[in-house]
Amino acid sequence: MPTAKSNPLAEALQAPLPPGLERLSPTQLQQLTAALANAQQRQRAALEASTEAALGHIPMLLRGAVRKVLFG
Amino acid sequence: MSAIATKAEVLKLARLLGVDEADIAFLSGCDALAIRALREQMTAKLYDDGKHLLQKIAAATKLTPTAISAVIAEKALGPLLCARVASLVGAEKAIDISKRLSPAFLAETCLHLDPRRTADIIRGTPVEQVLAVSKILQAQKEFVTMARFVDALSPEAIKAVINATPDEEPLLRTAVFAENPALHNELVSYLPKPRLKSLIAKATVDAELWAAALSLMSHLNPQWMGELGQLTSELDEATLTRIVAYSQANNLWSVQLLVIAATPAAGQKRVLAGSAINAPAVLDSFAEAAQQPHVAAAIQAIKPQMPAAMAARFS
Numbered sequence: 001m002p003t004a005k006s007n008p009l010a011e012a013l014q015a016p017l018p019p020g021l022e023r024l025s026p027t028q029l030q031q032l033t034a035a036l037a038n039a040q041q042r043q044r045a046a047l048e049a050s051t052e053a054a055l056g057h058i059p060m061l062l063r064g065a066v067r068k069v070l071f072g
Numbered sequence: 073m074s075a076i077a078t079k080a081e082v083l084k085l086a087r088l089l090g091v092d093e094a095d096i097a098f099l100s101g102c103d104a105l106a107i108r109a110l111r112e113q114m115t116a117k118l119y120d121d122g123k124h125l126l127q128k129i130a131a132a133t134k135l136t137p138t139a140i141s142a143v144i145a146e147k148a149l150g151p152l153l154c155a156r157v158a159s160l161v162g163a164e165k166a167i168d169i170s171k172r173l174s175p176a177f178l179a180e181t182c183l184h185l186d187p188r189r190t191a192d193i194i195r196g197t198p199v200e201q202v203l204a205v206s207k208i209l210q211a212q213k214e215f216v217t218m219a220r221f222v223d224a225l226s227p228e229a230i231k232a233v234i235n236a237t238p239d240e241e242p243l244l245r246t247a248v249f250a251e252n253p254a255l256h257n258e259l260v261s262y263l264p265k266p267r268l269k270s271l272i273a274k275a276t277v278d279a280e281l282w283a284a285a286l287s288l289m290s291h292l293n294p295q296w297m298g299e300l301g302q303l304t305s306e307l308d309e310a311t312l313t314r315i316v317a318y319s320q321a322n323n324l325w326s327v328q329l330l331v332i333a334a335t336p337a338a339g340q341k342r343v344l345a346g347s348a349i350n351a352p353a354v355l356d357s358f359a360e361a362a363q364q365p366h367v368a369a370a371i372q373a374i375k376p377q378m379p380a381a382m383a384a385r386f387s
Binding site for chain 1: 102114118126131
């Protein structure tokens with residue numbers, strides 16, 4: 001079974017890969033790792049953009065309280 | 073059969089990662105359960121990533137009136153983040169918000185939602201809303217997405233979707249991808265006999281659909297497998313010949329023979345009497361499939377209904 005030490009995907013997942021994926025080549029493992037990293041990056045970017053955008057829809061009266069919850 | 077499950081898992085993983093199915097098609101050679109386990113690991117990773125901020129958004133949502141939360145959900149968060157935040161908001165609030173969201177937005181959110189983390193929300197969603205979303209997903213041919221929700225939806229919601237879907241083909245395409253095959257008996261039981269008959273007839277249109285129907289049948293208990301086997305045996309001669317061709321071309325005999333064995337004797341006799349199924353190449357395939365003990369047992373069970381020449385081959 002591939003371990004975190006032997007491939008980048010296991011390293012990214014911080015866990016051994018499930019049994020049955022041993023046949024994947026280093027290139028394929030790299031492709032999956034990159035796809036996961038891209039998905040994480042997209043999610044982070046969407047989170048940051050939408051948090052600020054969301055505040056624009058909050059009524060003025062609530063905006064301070066919501067901003068405090070979101071940004072401390 | 074496993075090719076169908078593998079195809080579904082590749083598609084689900086592609087959806088999770090936001091890539092094209094073709095980009096990770098190299099996974100098609102792997103076992104479906106291994107791909108599913110990888111998807112679960114990746115899902116956990118994506119849910120954990122940004123969890124701190126997602127939790128804050130969920131906390132802010134609790135402070136915000138439902139109507140405003142719904143506007144924010146559609147106009148600011150978008151379907152991906154709504155899917156991620158949903159499980160953190162609390163089922164009651166999430167259901168209230170979802171009631172104010174458009175079916176089109178909810179359908180898009182479903183593509184990203186993890187039903188296992190949001191089962192309470194899915195189960196609490198009004199049936200009318202489930203119907204509206206299912207209509208959109210069906211139109212988009214999102215059968216794999218629909219199948220992910222079968223486990224989480226209430227029986228009432230599933231029955232409502234079945235009743236509102238006049239064509240059995242999308243039902244078959246959805247059922248075959250259901251993640252918990254144990255549910256297949258339940259799903260089949262929701263269809264009245266004329267609709268089951270129609271489902272079987274529609275499944276014979278092409279080899280891919282027939283493989284899907286056999287995959288579904290392979291998970292049924294003997295009673296339901298026998299019922300569908302009986303309906304199959306009632307098909308006309310030309311259709312039965314086509315089914316033999318599908319099974320022969322796609323190596324489906326290990327399941328097809330189990331279905332025949334579950335069929336009542338008269339039905340078995342009719343299916344086994346066809347000239348196509350008695351072709352030497354087909355009987356060779358039977359013999360090959362019989363290397364699996366349970367298929368060998370099925371062949372022995374149907375032997376009394378075989379024409380003499382076929383029975384002699386398996387003496």
